[in-house]
Amino acid sequence: MRTEGRAKRLPRAVRERQIMDAAIDVFSRLGFHAASMDEISEVAGISKPMLYAYLGSKEELFATCIRREATRMMEAIANAVEPDQDPDVQLWSGLRGFFGFVGENRSSWQVLHRQASTQGGPFAAELADMRGRALTLVAALLTQSTKAPATKLEAESLAAALVGAGESLADWWLDHPEEPAGVVAARLMNLVWMGFSNLVAGNVWHPPSRR
Amino acid sequence: MRTEGRAKRLPRAVRERQIMDAAIDVFSRLGFHAASMDEISEVAGISKPMLYAYLGSKEELFATCIRREATRMMEAIANAVEPDQDPDVQLWSGLRGFFGFVGENRSSWQVLHRQASTQGGPFAAELADMRGRALTLVAALLTQSTKAPATKLEAESLAAALVGAGESLADWWLDHPEEPAGVVAARLMNLVWMGFSNLVAGNVWHPPSRR
DNA sequence: CCTGGTACCTACTCGCCAGTAAGACTACTG
DNA sequence: CAGTAGTCTTACTGGCGAGTAGGTACCAGG
Numbered sequence: 001m002r003t004e005g006r007a008k009r010l011p012r013a014v015r016e017r018q019i020m021d022a023a024i025d026v027f028s029r030l031g032f033h034a035a036s037m038d039e040i041s042e043v044a045g046i047s048k049p050m051l052y053a054y055l056g057s058k059e060e061l062f063a064t065c066i067r068r069e070a071t072r073m074m075e076a077i078a079n080a081v082e083p084d085q086d087p088d089v090q091l092w093s094g095l096r097g098f099f100g101f102v103g104e105n106r107s108s109w110q111v112l113h114r115q116a117s118t119q120g121g122p123f124a125a126e127l128a129d130m131r132g133r134a135l136t137l138v139a140a141l142l143t144q145s146t147k148a149p150a151t152k153l154e155a156e157s158l159a160a161a162l163v164g165a166g167e168s169l170a171d172w173w174l175d176h177p178e179e180p181a182g183v184v185a186a187r188l189m190n191l192v193w194m195g196f197s198n199l200v201a202g203n204v205w206h207p208p209s210r211r
Numbered sequence: 212m213r214t215e216g217r218a219k220r221l222p223r224a225v226r227e228r229q230i231m232d233a234a235i236d237v238f239s240r241l242g243f244h245a246a247s248m249d250e251i252s253e254v255a256g257i258s259k260p261m262l263y264a265y266l267g268s269k270e271e272l273f274a275t276c277i278r279r280e281a282t283r284m285m286e287a288i289a290n291a292v293e294p295d296q297d298p299d300v301q302l303w304s305g306l307r308g309f310f311g312f313v314g315e316n317r318s319s320w321q322v323l324h325r326q327a328s329t330q331g332g333p334f335a336a337e338l339a340d341m342r343g344r345a346l347t348l349v350a351a352l353l354t355q356s357t358k359a360p361a362t363k364l365e366a367e368s369l370a371a372a373l374v375g376a377g378e379s380l381a382d383w384w385l386d387h388p389e390e391p392a393g394v395v396a397a398r399l400m401n402l403v404w405m406g407f408s409n410l411v412a413g414n415v416w417h418p419p420s421r422r
Numbered sequence: 423c424c425t426g427g428t429a430c431c432t433a434c435t436c437g438c439c440a441g442t443a444a445g446a447c448t449a450c451t452g
Numbered sequence: 453c454a455g456t457a458g459t460c461t462t463a464c465t466g467g468c469g470a471g472t473a474g475g476t477a478c479c480a481g482g
């Protein structure tokens with residue numbers, strides 16, 4: 001909380017990282033609008049003009065944070081997933097990667113999920129794009145694993161449901177950190193994959209005949 | 212958008228409704244912080260002091276909106292659900308009620324889902340509480356339909372996943388309004404219920420043995 | 423026609439916050 | 453040690469937006 005005067009001289013790259021870490025912390029706690037550049041600079045242990053000198057405007061800073069964290073997360077997932085495997089295995093490894101990342105980067109997840117999607121800036125586009133890629137990927141996995149290809153809309157919507165379930169489960173997990181990542185991931189995998197394969201097999205649930 | 216001077220005299224109750232409709236519209240588009248009382252009053256077709264005279268501060272106004280819409284939504288679901296039926300039928304009717312409401316109240320859904328959860332005010336509590344009730348309800352349905360009661364945590368997390376899937380699917384639906392509510396609801400029902408009952412039956416998915 | 427009450431307004435204050443001007447300190451380089 | 457490039461600061465401006473002071477039109481009932 002820097003009460004004393006001048007900060008130690010550090011090379012630009014290091015400062016930039018510190019600033020972005022601080023920014024993600026503050027953004028995740030307060031959201032974009034409520035977060036002030038003053039507070040970010042304070043948490044970063046630096047004065048405001050440095051912020052502007054290095055990272056540009058508030059919007060630019062936010063966008064940069066989003067981009068960095070989104071990239072990190074996508075990489076984490078991409079590293080975890082095992083291509084050239086059966087769809088279910090791919091999905092499973094992807095889920096593990098996702099929950100692993102979230103578990104170790106709570107703040108990042110907060111910013112990515114709650115804050116970014118809310119704002120109408122250029123970041124929203126960026127973020128929606130990433131989520132879109134995840135969606136199409138999952139949708140592809142789904143269609144890939146069914147011979148009778150249901151409509152594109154159907155696959156898309158199921159993918160949306162799955163991704164949403166993952167997000168929500170991640171949020172829930174934030175409040176129950178005692179559960180290990182693997183267990184949570186397995187739970188979702190079971191719920192959704194069993195349901196899906198069952199669906200593909202033609203076992204449709206239907207409401208009991210109206211009385 | 213009211214360019215002329217004075218608005219027609221109307222009884223307080225009517226004005227209050229107009230104001231809240233306007234507020235929900237603006238909040239849903241911009242979010243709590245970015246929305247200004249000036250804009251809300253403009254959309255409502257009255258001047259700012261009326262706002263304060265009738266609905267109090269910005270936070271109070273927001274909380275009131277949240278409460279009203281949350282109540283409407285819970286009622287819509289409660290009316291739709293058929294108690295004293297099998298768990299699956301209950302879930303199904305609940306889903307129909309939910310998607311029906313969202314389909315006819317896009318803005319309300321936006322505010323409830325995206326905006327309210329983000330802010331740290333007293334409304335967040337209110338909202339989280341409502342979501343919590345939905346969660347426990349679903350969790351109860353789930354445990355109710357299984358003989359071998361898995362851990363409480365397991366039911367909770369599955370409920371979280373289900374609710375999240377519903378929310379996300381609702382968002383997806385906003386972009387694909389051509390699909391009828393019933394179809395979307397059925398899709399989710401299938402995905403999640405089949406998966407769940409399968410899970411209960413002991414059919415667990417497990418990763419293929421490590422090579 | 424006055425008297426009050428209720429709807430409604432214009433025109434402010436005041437604080438917070440994004441963004442900047444102008445310069446001070448440090449360190450390397452010749 | 454002088455020059456210059458990069459780090460870092462204090463101390464401002466300017467605008468936006470929440471909330472208010474102090475009215476004006478309008479409609480009762482007496």
